[in-house]
Amino acid sequence: MLKAVGIIAEYNPFHNGHRYQLQQARHLSGADVVIVVMSGNYVQRGEPALLDKWTRSAAAIENGADLVMELPLNTAVQPADRFARGGIYALAGLNCAAVAFGTEQPDLNYAQLGQQINDLPAEPAAFIDYSQTYATQLNAVYQERLHVRLDDPNVILALGYAAANASLMNPMTLVPVPRVAVGHDEPSAVGHFASASALRQMWTSDFASAYVPTSAWQLYQDAPVVRWEDLWPYLHYRLLTMTPVQLREIYQMTEGLEYRFIQQNRDAASFSDLLQRVKTKRFTYSRLSRVALYTLLACTNQEMNNTQGPLRVLGFSPIGQRYLKQIRSQEESTVITNVNAKNGADTAPYGLTIRADRVYTLVNGHSQNFGRAPFQYRKDE
Amino acid sequence: MLKAVGIIAEYNPFHNGHRYQLQQARHLSGADVVIVVMSGNYVQRGEPALLDKWTRSAAAIENGADLVMELPLNTAVQPADRFARGGIYALAGLNCAAVAFGTEQPDLNYAQLGQQINDLPAEPAAFIDYSQTYATQLNAVYQERLHVRLDDPNVILALGYAAANASLMNPMTLVPVPRVAVGHDEPSAVGHFASASALRQMWTSDFASAYVPTSAWQLYQDAPVVRWEDLWPYLHYRLLTMTPVQLREIYQMTEGLEYRFIQQNRDAASFSDLLQRVKTKRFTYSRLSRVALYTLLACTNQEMNNTQGPLRVLGFSPIGQRYLKQIRSQEESTVITNVNAKNGADTAPYGLTIRADRVYTLVNGHSQNFGRAPFQYRKDE
Incomplete structure (x- = not known):
């Protein structure tokens, strides 16, 4: 029986820091197989991924991952707590041990904190303060009751993983990997390491190559780049032709946001202009960017609240392929390897991801689902 | 009291034949004022107008029209019978005598034929033959029972006008104007006359100027051109992200057309490619083009079945302005001269036209409603 360690990732894009994390995960866990569940063509902050899911998963497979599975859209594009829970449920379903x-605070007792978070009351009274974002209020509660510093998004995610794992009765051992050099969101670079957001900003320059494994850089040369501004004309048009009643059917379009989006869109000159016009103290940019993305992709409450969804195989190494066979023989599988007329139907659980990917293809130019097979790594095992 | 003759037009674009028709209308009717009710930025065949409503109405005012009023979208973009009825109701409401x-058969007894059409049964049994278009079946009934040749769309429209006028108890005298030289849809040109469709095809060449009044040609030089293919990216995106259930809320999306549009759109490379893929014996290209336009503009059954709507003043000559004052003192007015927060609200009757024009502006680049005032002709009266 092969033993697996799982990682929840976006790889937007994959860089040297991710390669290091894959090595550390294998080393610290003693696992035979490293499994990654990765966001598809849209990421948690409500943006299109810079590079498509095939390019990013291939880069990961070539640099230490044994199996990359796609998180469905209704898991991947969610607030941090839902994203974390969806990722943990996926890894647990894949029988990871x-x-x-990654975390800046590897010495915290994550298992204990996860249990404590689950024991917190579901809706603290403080959350109804509409002059602050939900995230700010959540952090205040965590800091006050758990005595944890939450000044880094990786720690917030780590606590989300721990809580979700605890809610499942801890099927997996938690393996904190000390992060090196640069934080997730710092637009800086140190040595051979740069954050993904710094990389996205320097993408058009050749400087980016210093922070990316050579094999990944080669993959990236053929990959079309997709940014929000490329999708802006479609969102702009969509908002021009939707009524407030129709817009309220969009996931998380609440508290009058539908009127702000419709009104502000009329004179907005770009996506960033729209978000600045819509921004209030109540909502973070990430939340608003996600709501804009749900609008672009016509994601309804019903679709997004159903967090069930199959995991699609994007790529594997030989040992990753063996692991896939191992778990398939063990249980009812929610893994799909190829999209066909049945699992790819509009009403199928994977239908939402397929619809969203068709919009991605408007800019990217490459079919993302039908006719695409997993990337197979063929080097010596 | 000024006496008015009315014309129902599209002017897509305005040309020498239209100028001739305006002269003949004034001459044959003996009216003091020539009023035109004109389609706005979208025309009856389900297409964006080549030039915007301001450019086309100014060309008409400079070449013989005294008053140009915009037909609201829910009248202008309809099957021929509804378009004809909406135009006649508008002219009757403006107190035209x-x-x-225009017609190739000016000697028909239109008043009598109009009454006969109204006396026909509403739903002849033959109409449920799904292997033929509605238009084909309608024409067969007309030819059989009225003994009229219907090989020209102008005659079909003329009969629609006559029937609508008869249904109102004939408030207006019918004035057939013999058409000169070329038919409405013939892609040819004779002398100084060419059809509007021929003009649209030759638009990028300077040849078109020979068939257009000089003052109109000058106006056209600054006017951005809008064609369906310019709007195609938005329709393509929209169809990628709509479910059959959502699409069925679109006006005239019936008989399973929603599935054909969704399926065929996925691989369609252009608007004309889409229409060819969707086409069946049952539907004309015009019908399918209208349904595509309703989809682009998100026109619901409720919006399009409500054929009430204000007429907007697009331009006037001095005598046209006097006529406007005359009819305003006579009755409750459904005429609007400027769009403001009240009559331009999303839920106002003119809201549908404003929404549709915002999409037109995506290509045309010029605001079409707020802040636009009627064109005023200042030459000697």
Whole structure:
């Protein structure tokens, strides 16, 4: 029986820091197989991924991952707590023995904190303060009751993983991986390491190559780049032709946001202009960007609240392929390897991801689902 | 009291034949004022107008029209019978004493034929033959029972005008204007006359100037051109992200057309490619083009079945302005001269036209409603 460690990732794009994390996950967990569940063509902050899911998963497979599975859209594009829970449920469903995650605070007792978070009351009274974002209020509660510093998004995610794992009765060992050099969102670079957001900003320059494994850089040369501004004309048009009643059917379009979006869109000159016009103290940019993305992709409450969804195989190494066979023989599988008329139907659980990917293809130019097979790594095992 | 003759037009674009028709309408009717009710930025065949409503109405005012009013979208973009009825109701509401229309068969007794059409049974049994278009079946009934040749769309429209006028108890005298030289849809040109469709095809060449009044040609030089293919990216995106259930809320999306549109759109490379893929014996290209336009503009059954709507003043000559004052003192007015927060609200009757024009502006680049005032002709009266 092969033992697996899981990682929840976006790889937007994959860089040297991710390669290091894959090595550490394997080393610290002692696992035979490293499994990654990865966002598809849209990421948690409500943006299109810079590079498509095939390019990013191939880069990961060539640099230490044994199996990359796609998180469905209704898991991947969610607030941090839902994203974390969806990722943990996916890894647990894949029979991982451990889950590894990067963190600036590797010495915290994550298992204990996860249990404590689950024991917190579901809706603290403080959350109804509409002059602050939900995230700010959540952090205040965590800091006050758990005595944890939450000034880094990786720690917030790590606590989300721990809580979700605890809610499942801890099927996986938690493996904190100390992060090196640069934080997730710092637009800086140190040595051979740069954050993904710094990389996205420097993408058009050749400087980016210093922070990316050579094999990944080669993959990236053929990959079309997709940014929000490329999708802006479609969102702009969509908002021009939707009524407030129709817009309220969009996931998380609440508290009058539908009127703000419709009104502000009329004179907005770009996506960033729209978000600045819509922004209030109540909502973070990430939340508003996600709501804009749900609008672009016509994601309804019903679709997004159903967090069930199959995991699609994007790529594997030989040992990753063996692991896939191992788990398939063990249980009812929610893994799909190829999209066909049945699992790819509009009403199928994977239908939402397919619809969203068709919009991605408007800019990217490459079919993302039908006719695409997993990337197979053929180097010596 | 000024006496008015009305014309129902599209002017897509305005040309020498239209100028001739305006002269004949004035001459044959003996009216003091020539009023035109004109389609706005979208025309009856389900297409964006080549030039915007301001450019086309200014060309008409400079070449013989005294008053140009915009037909609201829910009248202008309809099957021929509804378009004809909406136009006649609008002219009757403007107190016109006569209505003039071009026809290849000016000697028919239109008043009598109009009454006969109204006496026909509403739903002849033959209409449920799904292997033929509605238009084909309608024409067969007309030819059989009225003994009229219907090989020209102008005659079909003229009969629609006559029937609508008869249904109102004939408030207006019918004034057939013999058409000169070329038919409405013939892609040819004779002398100084060319059809509007021929003009649209030759638009990028300077040849078109020979068939257009000089003052109109000058106006056209600054006017951005809008064609269906310019709007195609938005329709393509929209169809990628709509479910059959959502699409069925679109006006005239019936008989399973929603599935054909969704399926065929996925691989369609252009608007014309889409229409060819969707086409069946049952539907004309015009019908399918209208349904595509309703989809682009998100026109619901409720919006399009409500054929009430204000007429907007697009331009006037001095005598046209006097006529406007005359009819305003006579009755409750459904005429609007400027769009403001009240009559331009999303839920106002003119809201549908404003929404549709915002999409037109995506290509045309010029605001079409707020802040636009009627064109005023200042030459000697």
